[in-house]
Amino acid sequence: MVAAASERSEFRRIDDYDAVKELALRAGLDVADKPTDNIVAAFGYFLDSRLMGSAALEHEDGNLFLEWVAVDDSVRLQGIGGSLVDMVEGEARDRGMIELWAKARIPDFYKSIGYRILGKGERGPKTLDGCRGCPELNKTCHPAIIVKDLRARRRSVS
Numbered sequence: 174m175v176a177a178a179s180e181r182s183e184f185r186r187i188d189d190y191d192a193v194k195e196l197a198l199r200a201g202l203d204v205a206d207k208p209t210d211n212i213v214a215a216f217g218y219f220l221d222s223r224l225m226g227s228a229a230l231e232h233e234d235g236n237l238f239l240e241w242v243a244v245d246d247s248v249r250l251q252g253i254g255g256s257l258v259d260m261v262e263g264e265a266r267d268r269g270m271i272e273l274w275a276k277a278r279i280p281d282f283y284k285s286i287g288y289r290i291l292g293k294g295e296r297g298p299k300t301l302d303g304c305r306g307c308p309e310l311n312k313t314c315h316p317a318i319i320v321k322d323l324r325a326r327r328r329s330v331s
């Protein structure tokens with residue numbers, strides 16, 4: 174579905190977290206100072222062995238969150254981001270989690286793949302405190318706390 178006939182593509186688990194960070198930076202995420210030590214599992218989409226998409230489960234404050242969701246802009250809107258998030262959801266289920274939380278930079282993407290955006294009065298396990306002071310906040314970036322019930326039926330990975 175995604176790669177040209179001559180390109181070899183695959184989704185798989187990845188443990189090269191430096192490559193995950195490099196992709197996230199390339200995709201425009203503000204992660205230059207963010208360590209990768211808290212990643213507990215990550216998944217990648219590869220085109221001819223080059224990492225072009227990633228998503229990870231990250232440990233923070235005693236909870237696990239969806240993080241590091243990034244797709245190279247040359248291959249966006251082809252279902253890759255959604256499929257990678259689906260793989261992280263599978264990992265979360267395997268670890269006994271019944272819901273998955275994240276701080277979303279593009280809430281509409283997550284809405285499309287079954288996440289609920291928390292309303293103003295609602296609080297999740299993670300706050301937006303980390304965003305305070307960021308020059309992009311509410312200008313180019315409109316973050317939201319999102320959650321998905323992992324007991325709901327799975328979407329299919331393409």
Ligand SMILES: CC(C)(COP(=O)(O)OP(=O)(O)OC[C@H]1O[C@@H](n2cnc3c(N)ncnc32)[C@H](O)[C@@H]1OP(=O)(O)O)[C@@H](O)C(=O)NCCC(=O)NCCS
Pocket residue numbers: 200201202242243244245248249250251252253254255256276277278279281282283285286
């Ligand atoms: C957000 C991102 C990961 C999406 O990856 P992608 O591979 O293009 O997403 P998909 O093709 O799997 O899209 C899944 C759904 O989300 C929608 N979607 C994707 N990007 C969107 C966007 N920027 N705004 C609104 N909806 C979006 C798609 O239209 C699709 O909806 P559909 O199933 O109803 O057609 C990618 O644009 C990206 O890396 N952006 C920069 C980094 C970033 O902001 N990451 C998110 C951090 S919270």
